Amino acid sequence: MQSIHSLPVDPDRLHAIAGKWGTPTYVYMEDMIRERCLLLKNLFPNFPVSWLYAVKANDNPHILKIIANEGFGFDTVSYEEVLLCLKLGTNPGDIFYTENNMTDVEMHCAAKQGVVLNIGSIGRLKSFCEAYPKSECSIRIKPDISDGHHAKVDTGNQDSKFGIRLDLVSEAVGIASESQVQISGIHAHIGSGIREPENLLTEIEVLLEASEKLRDLKFINFGGGMPIPYRNDERSFDLNRFAKMASERFRSFLDNINRPFSFYFEPGRWVVGPAGILLTQVNTVKDQGRKLFLGTDTGFNHLLRPALYDSYHEIVNISADPENRMQSYHVAGNICESGDILGFDRTLPESKSGDYLAILDAGAYGMTMASHYNRRALPAEVLITKEGYHKTIRKRKTPDETVDGFLSDTGMIRMDEKDGAV
Ligand SMILES: Cc1ncc(COP(=O)(O)O)c(C=O)c1O
Known part of the structure; x- marks a missing residue:
């Protein structure tokens, strides 16, 4: 079978769509997107966890509007994605821009728009701090933990092009403080379609530990990567188990720092x-x-x-x-x-x-x-x-x-x- x-x-519904719109046609289900957003939002009821949707997964403006309507901000990875979200009316503070080999022009445009800039190299951090002293930014680190459904989307490994090396975080802090730039956030994304939830938990540990070097920190963004089963016999990602284990770590961290703090996740695939x-x-x-x-x-x-x-x-x-x-x-x-x-x-x-x-x-x-x-x-x-x-x-x-x-x-x-x- x-x-x-x-x-x-229902296949009849799909026939009706194919009959009216022809093929090839992508068909999306609003109900399911909303349900999935809700499931995520209810995962950490007792913690300051917010959700950013990774726009790269599906950037149709109607889909973005549904997800924004469910209370998600946006994770963007290009200036064009930033612009798309802004033009749809998103508040700049709800847009997180993870740069990757960004040009100077893109940096100035993004900084002018007031979005949260997440910087992934020492060189870019230097140029940002020179151009925007007394401002704020986030940094992406390379956690040396990686996972993903394929080597091409495995982003946190030792040889990855993404993020600032862990052993250079102190240097990053020095560069920022010279220009009185506040590193208000730290971020990592270990890969897309993570196979082992334990790897995401280890990444959480690494980020929580790295955050000790950053006194001005206001948030940690743990990235996306939550997998979905593509085959009938594949296991689903056990969200509740993951949330339970992450919550234990969040609790001890928050008890220690004793100041307002936020955590973020930025899933794409899992949502849509x-x-x-x-x-x-x-x-x-x-x-x-x-x-x-x-x-x-x-x-x-x-x-x-x-x-x-x-x-x-x-x-x-x-x-x-x-x-x-x-x-x-x-x-x-x-x-x-x-x-x-x-x-x-x-x-x-x-x-x-x-x-x-x-x-x-x-x-x-x-x-x-x-x-x-x-x-x-x-x-x-x-x-x-x-x-x-x-x-x-x-x-x-x-x-x-x-x-x-x-x-x-x-x-x-x-x-x-x-x-x-x-
Ligand atoms: C920086 C960043 N964040 C979030 C995501 C979303 O990943 P996923 O769709 O697997 O949740 C990606 C995709 O690879 C990414 O590069």
Whole structure:
């Protein structure tokens, strides 16, 4: 049997969406996003814990609005993400900007906007302190503890490009105090899709210990990384157990410091991952001798995770009769690369051209990593609102609009056009 039970939306509803909006289309569930925000917010009832949503996971403005409405601030990793949140009306104080090889221009823009700047290198800290004496910032450290669903998103290890080395924290304090800059926050993010909750607890220990060197500290941000199960047999992250263990450490820390203090977490995937589905349509069924392929109208240009990280996403045929004979397929995309396989050896009821497939758990790092590779249009995005309506939250462009937009961005109209002065 294919795993129809893990489909979080009624297949009839998905058919209706595919019928009206076409495919490929990302479908998100507002209810589930709100429920997940609430679960997180209730995790530490007796502690000053606040939540920042990692915008990089899914930055559709309608999704951001839902999450802000649930009382989350935003964790951003580029000046463009900062601007996006500001333009949506977020208070600068609720935006945490973790820089990573930031330019001077980006630093000045962010500082001017008044967002909380989280600095990840000694060099950048020096330039910030020279430019903004008597101000405040946060620092990101490299905790030398790492975890993640793939080596490419394992960010806290010894050789990682991120953060200030632990043994340089005293130097950072010296640099800041010379310019009377207050290091008001300390941060680390050990990776995305953490496999072992113990690693997150160890990171908490490291940050609490490092904070002893920072007398002006007002908050610690422990980063994101909470995993979601992508396979039916994968364990869920035991949030309550994690919260219980973290709370014990928070209690002894707060008892010792005896002044107002805040803790932050900045999850992305956990909030939106399970609340998104990529709907696609089969257009080709092909017997390649040793393998049967289902060819679809999407690909790694729309969902990069399988190709980039060898990630697994459940794929459900929502059109085929579940009583059909089961068959093993490679589910392939329409991108001109042999690596464009969305799922290997998937057992599905015998499928045919025209069937719709739902690719599950695609709400995080799906659309934000999508590209126009092969010059294809981006998917549409549809939100199932909490009232049960279907709302377009991004229109799909037609092939003409996609190509015309590209030509106008490049300033090129026709091959025989005369080159003018620049
Ligand atoms: C600095 C930072 N914070 C938070 C996150 C969110 O991680 P996740 O979506 O795994 O919770 C990321 C993603 O890698 C990140 O780079």
